[in-house]
Amino acid sequence: xxxxxxxxxxxxxxxxxxxxxxxxxxxxxxxxxxxxxxxxxxxxxxxxxxxxxxxxxxxxxxxxxxxxxxxxxxxxxxxxxxxxxxxxxxxxxxxxxxxxxxxxxxxxxxxxxxxxxxxxxxxxxxxxxxxxxxxxxxxxxxxxxxxxxxxxxxxxxxxxxxxxxxxxxxxxxxxxxxxxxxxxxxxxxxxxxxxxxxxxxxxxxxxxxxxxxxxxxxxxxxxxxxxxxxxxxxxxxxxxxxxxxxxxxxxxxxxxxxxxxxxxxxxxxxxxxxxxxxxxxxx
Numbered sequence: 001x002x003x004x005x006x007x008x009x010x011x012x013x014x015x016x017x018x019x020x021x022x023x024x025x026x027x028x029x030x031x032x033x034x035x036x037x038x039x040x041x042x043x044x045x046x047x048x049x050x051x052x053x054x055x056x057x058x059x060x061x062x063x064x065x066x067x068x069x070x071x072x073x074x075x076x077x078x079x080x081x082x083x084x085x086x087x088x089x090x091x092x093x094x095x096x097x098x099x100x101x102x103x104x105x106x107x108x109x110x111x112x113x114x115x116x117x118x119x120x121x122x123x124x125x126x127x128x129x130x131x132x133x134x135x136x137x138x139x140x141x142x143x144x145x146x147x148x149x150x151x152x153x154x155x156x157x158x159x160x161x162x163x164x165x166x167x168x169x170x171x172x173x174x175x176x177x178x179x180x181x182x183x184x185x186x187x188x189x190x191x192x193x194x195x196x197x198x199x200x201x202x203x204x205x206x207x208x209x210x211x212x213x214x215x216x217x218x219x220x221x222x223x224x225x226x227x228x229x230x231x232x233x234x235x236x237x238x239x240x241x242x243x244x245x246x247x248x249x250x251x252x253x254x255x256x257x258x259x260x261x262x263x264x265x266x267x268x269x270x271x272x273x274x275x276x277x278x279x280x281x282x283x
Contacts, residue, residue, distance in 0.1 A: 003183050006140050006238045008033035012087050014131065015039055016070065016123075017097030019046035022144070022189070025230035026094055027063075028054055033234070036062040038083060040097070042069045070097055070123035071115055080130035090134045092237065094142040095124035095166075105157040113158045120162035125169060137181030140237050143170045144187045150245075174242060185236050189229055189246040 013030045017023035019041035030037050031054045041047040044067045051063045064086055068079040083090070101108060101116045124143055135141070148156050149163030170186040177184055229246050236244040 003178075003181055003240050004138065006092070006183070006240065007138070008035050008234075008238070011035045011091035012089055013037050013092035013094065014083060014090060014127075015094045015096060016127070017041060019043045019050055022226045022230050022233070023094075023096045024050050025227040026096060026233060028057070029230055029234050030092075031058045031061040031063065035092070036064075036087075038064050038066065038086060040066045040068055040070075040079065042067065071118045073118070073122070073126065076123050076126045077130075080127055083131060084134060088134070089136060090131050091136075091139045092142070093128065093131055093135065093140075094144070094233075095127060096142070096144045097123065098144060098146075101158045102155055104155055108158060113161075116158040117162050117165075120159070121165045121169070124166060128173070135182055139182045140240070141170075141173075141177070141182070141184040142187060142233060142237060143167075143184070144189065144233075145170070147188055147190045149186075150188055183237075183240040183242075185233075185241055185244055187233055187236070187244045187246065190224060 008030065011030075011034075013035045015023055015026050015030070015037060018027045018037075018039035020043075023039075023041070027037050027039050027050060037054070039047060039051060044065075047065050047067065051065050054061055054063050066079055066082055066086075068075045070076055070079075097119060099116055099119045101112050128141060143166050145167045146159070146163040148160045149167040152160040152164070167186050167188075170184055174184045224246060232246055233244060
């Protein structure tokens, strides 16, 4: 069964993680296309700034903000109730909010592990469960997984677990929603230039210097522009694409994982060695 291209004009869209990064650019892109936007984030100040900027840039745009910490189940339940009270119809749900946690499995705490799962997986599932009855035929859902929802690198047990789970949830839900005329897209960004590295938690008893070094190294991998990533996502929604890989940093590992599933770890180690060698040569 095929679904007609998504119509943004006049649609009502919910975007989580909208105070910055891809979420902010998604909100702007939706407003530019004539959608009513319901924006969610835990940072009230930044969220209000984004909403004010959209209202001033796009005359007549309809923007409503909701502050919620998606790590708390009760907060997600309350958010869902508030969203349902704010609108009678939801045409597009974009589960974009996400957090990162770096560190080997034996370094990280189970509290941090659960924190990642709560925001990256449980919150999108719970929000989708509550809002789905308001999503009518012609609607669409976007779940932002990751490159690490395709491959599992060392030091990313919690993050990969959450993103693999979100990918599986999305693929199974797609088979249920398609007969109802509702589309769903699983998005797998590579290194998108956002603030996720700065906000990442680092496992283990590391010094402040080591934590800064780890975040700086992570940040160097984030090179793909967030505004361009958001545009690609909205185009994928319009075309009803079931899956979107953003950047070569996602596309190449995906091919490797498909052709030789057990070789990614070797490829990752070799890439790390080459990067270290290149740094020595530059010195």
